[in-house]
Amino acid sequence: MSAVERLASEPLLRVTDLSRWYGSIVGCRDVSFEMHPGEVLGIVGESGSGKTTLLKCLSGHLEPTSGQVEFDTRRHGMSDIYGLSEPDRRRMQREDWGFVHQNPRDGLRMRVSGGANVAEPLMNLGRRHYGEMRSATIAWLDRVELDTSRIDDKPRNFSGGMQQRIQVARNLIHGPKLVFMDEPTGGLDVSVQARLLDLMRELVRDLGLAVIIVTHDMAVARLMADRLLVMRRGEVVETGLTDQVLDDPQHAYTQLLVSSVLQI
Amino acid sequence: MSAAESRPNEAERYYNYAYLDEQTKRMIRRAILKALAIPGYQAPFGSREMPVPYGWGTGGIQLTAAIIGPDDVYKCIDQGADDTTNAVSIRKFFARVADVATTDNTAEATIIQTRHRIPEQPLKAGQVLVFQVPQPEPLRGLEARETETRAMHAYEEYGLQYVSLYENISAFGRIAATAGYPVMVEERYLMSPSPIPKFDNPKMDDNEAILLFGAGREKRIYAIPPHTRVRSLDFEDYPFEVQTWEENCALCGAEDSYLDEVVLDDAGNRMFVCSDSHHCGQRRAEGHVGPMAGHQLANPVAEDGQ
Numbered sequence: 001m002s003a004v005e006r007l008a009s010e011p012l013l014r015v016t017d018l019s020r021w022y023g024s025i026v027g028c029r030d031v032s033f034e035m036h037p038g039e040v041l042g043i044v045g046e047s048g049s050g051k052t053t054l055l056k057c058l059s060g061h062l063e064p065t066s067g068q069v070e071f072d073t074r075r076h077g078m079s080d081i082y083g084l085s086e087p088d089r090r091r092m093q094r095e096d097w098g099f100v101h102q103n104p105r106d107g108l109r110m111r112v113s114g115g116a117n118v119a120e121p122l123m124n125l126g127r128r129h130y131g132e133m134r135s136a137t138i139a140w141l142d143r144v145e146l147d148t149s150r151i152d153d154k155p156r157n158f159s160g161g162m163q164q165r166i167q168v169a170r171n172l173i174h175g176p177k178l179v180f181m182d183e184p185t186g187g188l189d190v191s192v193q194a195r196l197l198d199l200m201r202e203l204v205r206d207l208g209l210a211v212i213i214v215t216h217d218m219a220v221a222r223l224m225a226d227r228l229l230v231m232r233r234g235e236v237v238e239t240g241l242t243d244q245v246l247d248d249p250q251h252a253y254t255q256l257l258v259s260s261v262l263q264i
Numbered sequence: 265m266s267a268a269e270s271r272p273n274e275a276e277r278y279y280n281y282a283y284l285d286e287q288t289k290r291m292i293r294r295a296i297l298k299a300l301a302i303p304g305y306q307a308p309f310g311s312r313e314m315p316v317p318y319g320w321g322t323g324g325i326q327l328t329a330a331i332i333g334p335d336d337v338y339k340c341i342d343q344g345a346d347d348t349t350n351a352v353s354i355r356k357f358f359a360r361v362a363d364v365a366t367t368d369n370t371a372e373a374t375i376i377q378t379r380h381r382i383p384e385q386p387l388k389a390g391q392v393l394v395f396q397v398p399q400p401e402p403l404r405g406l407e408a409r410e411t412e413t414r415a416m417h418a419y420e421e422y423g424l425q426y427v428s429l430y431e432n433i434s435a436f437g438r439i440a441a442t443a444g445y446p447v448m449v450e451e452r453y454l455m456s457p458s459p460i461p462k463f464d465n466p467k468m469d470d471n472e473a474i475l476l477f478g479a480g481r482e483k484r485i486y487a488i489p490p491h492t493r494v495r496s497l498d499f500e501d502y503p504f505e506v507q508t509w510e511e512n513c514a515l516c517g518a519e520d521s522y523l524d525e526v527v528l529d530d531a532g533n534r535m536f537v538c539s540d541s542h543h544c545g546q547r548r549a550e551g552h553v554g555p556m557a558g559h560q561l562a563n564p565v566a567e568d569g570q
Contacts, residue, residue, distance in 0.1 A: 123430065
């Protein structure tokens with residue numbers, strides 16, 4: 001999808017004046033933006049800038065203090081996700097979304113095999129044919145470049161990078177419209193990080209997925225994101241196309257952020 | 265369950281009848297009614313301390329104590345047998361505190377308390393089968409949070425239970441789980457049938473009797489009223505199956521009952537016998553003969569007279 005077509009299409013996600021307070025402490029304040037299908041949005045900022053709070057609010061895990069999050073759901077059309085009933089919201093999260101956690105232990109069931117982890121979203125959608133789910137799982141493990149003969153190994157027997165690949169497969173197998181990623185490459189060494197990023201970029205482009213990726217790593221943002229939101233003290237201080245923001249930062253904080261990236 | 269005939273020293277005898285105080289029994293009866301009204305739903309109740317440890321049947325004992333009356337006939341089995349330690353002691357307990365007649369005979373009993381089996385002989389309307397349940401939550405092994413499992417029940421999100429079956433097939437090539445095999449009740453609530461063998465699962469479907477389940481430590485009661493649909497979970501390409509044996513019962517020759525393997529010596533000799541001791545004895549009395557009929561195991565030491 002070209003950038004022009006994308007802008008012409010209906011928004012997938014619309015966030016209006018979203019604020020979240022923890023008592024008198026601000027988590028994020030007055031955030032508004034729109035996202036279109038197939039777009040990859042990066043949220044960058046330093047620790048404590050409200051990235052994770054914003055992601056939790058967007059992904060339905062933390063109700064905002066004020067403001068709205070509207071999403072183009074498959075079953076209910078464009079609707080405020082916190083206006084849906086709890087079962088409808090949970091079903092929408094299962095069917096339309098994926099969530100890749102920073103720590104694979106948060107996103108995987110460590111007691112069951114990697115294959116069952118990948119197949120679980122299908123069972124949650126009501127699939128009841130073992131053979132079909134098994135072959136879909138094998139196809140996805142292959143797609144994320146894992147050794148398919150290790151399908152029945154427990155997640156703890158995989159390396160960190162492999163666990164993250166299992167998590168990616170688990171969150172894409174059911175064909176979501178939008179995937180949230182919270183520091184998906186944090187905690188991995190640079191070579192593994194590079195290969196995982198490469199893989200995710202390919203998958204996102206192939207599937208035409210919309211992705212919201214939270215990161216403090218400018219290199220990840222540069223590689224993955226079409227558009228960036230720069231956050232500081234709970235507020236969005238700058239938005240724009242990734243290359244534009246990183247190559248010609250306007251806000252003083254963004255300039256500081258970009259200039260802080262270590263060069264080798 | 266019905267009013268007592270006039271008996272000597274009635275006031276003393278029926279003060280705190282059947283061990284529990286009257287308020288507790290009322291509370292448990294309310295939970296039972298709620299459980300019967302919502303088949304398969306785990307109704308919470310204020311489980312009391314009982315004179316046996318958790319895991320020895322405290323849930324089942326409390327259920328029995330709440331529903332038993334002087335005219336009831338009580339049977340208690342453990343793994344199908346009437347003559348095991350646990351069954352004998354619980355049966356004696358109710359013979360003493362509830363002043364009821366006890367029996368081994370499945371057909372004669374009005375209340376049957378059981379651990380890990382459903383009797384072979386079909387149950388009839390008017391009978392109550394009370395199960396002892398260690399873990400009422402079938403999803404607990406996969407989801408540790410009670411808040412989350414309650415939401416899953418409320419919203420009928422049961423995909424997770426299939427993950428355990430999926431794991432079974434991946435590891436063993438078939439659904440190898442044999443006991444506590446999860447069931448759907450009236451296509452609404454997912455339920456653990458307590459650790460009965462899956463051989464007994466089909467008996468729960470459209471059963472004439474009332475099936476009550478009590479978990480003392482976990483403080484939950486659930487129930488299957490008569491003539492309720494109970495379906496064991498499975499995959500389209502791996503349908504539900506029950507255990508089968510190549511042998512028949514060594515004592516009574518039964519082909520269709522659940523068999524226990526009994527090791528006889530160190531030389532590898534063994535025999536398969538009915539786990540339901542009353543069923544086996546009744547068949548032998550009717551003249552059925554198995555390949556090892558007359559073995560000393562067929563004549564256990566008689567229980568002390570009560």
